Amino acid sequence: MARYLTIFITLVLLWSCSSEKNDKDNIYPLAKHFFDTYSDRSDWEHFKQLYADDLVFEDVIFRYRFDRTGFENFYNWPDTLFQKHPEYPETLILENLTINDSTAIGSGYFTPFYYGEKLFGIDHQWRFVIELTFDKQGLVKHQKDFIEYPPEYLKSAAEALLKVEN
Template sequence: MRKFLLLLFAGFLLMSCTIKQDKNIKIIHDFYNVFSERKDIHKLMDFYSAHSIWEDGLLNSTLEGKDQIKSMYGWEDTNFKKHPNYSELVSLKSILANDSVVAVSGQYNPYYYNGNLIPETPFTSWFYLNEEGKIEKQIEWIQYSLNDLQEMINFKTNAKIH
């Protein structure tokens, strides 16, 4: 009887963890659906907590708070145009989750910026969610092209000199 109760408790515990993981995966799926539509920045920002942190792991840059994150997304920028062959801005390849962290791998699909074609760009993202299911911290590992990396390095170097 004791073993049965222990197994029953372990089963409930496992189901509880699975339910939380599934909930977190759904939250991030919904996040990327809104992101891919690129229509409602306010709806996208609702996924973030009031004091969210967004980091670019490769460039070692950090944004703090919804205002900085919203500005970074730049949805008002008229230079951005969706690629006609890609209805979604993002293609997700895999999502793994536990009770508070969701890891995503995928790619940003091609798009046009300032008339120039920007090719697909692979990425890995880590989302740290709070108890309410809001994003507390997001770390992006974007596989920038060599040209983009060089431009960003030059920009950072020049910004430090001036």
């Protein structure tokens, strides 16, 4: 009986180790595709399909917490005021990608871009850390953004929020 119990425990341990490796192996291509799509920033409809319906999105600096609809309004890629800089076809550069179970953490920086007529990102790199948690279907169910917004952007965003409140 002890022999069968030992075999059973060994099989369970082997399966759990294999399962963790498979989770990491499955998450890496999902996360890489997410950051590649974000970097290209050309297909909003496809980008939205990477998210679960029950998404929870957080922007730590702004202290925002949104559901999927709020996230789509916040990210708002169709906004024509945003324009890529002609010398920077990628909107972000991913420098590091760490995978753990169902979570991926990517870090890097945003490349220069125009918003309205104003150029952002030349004097200040907008560094980021984005944490993604994937569900069993491979969709992002939780995203937490840590973005190093430059002071002038924070000021203009705060002023816009104050106008909305008044």
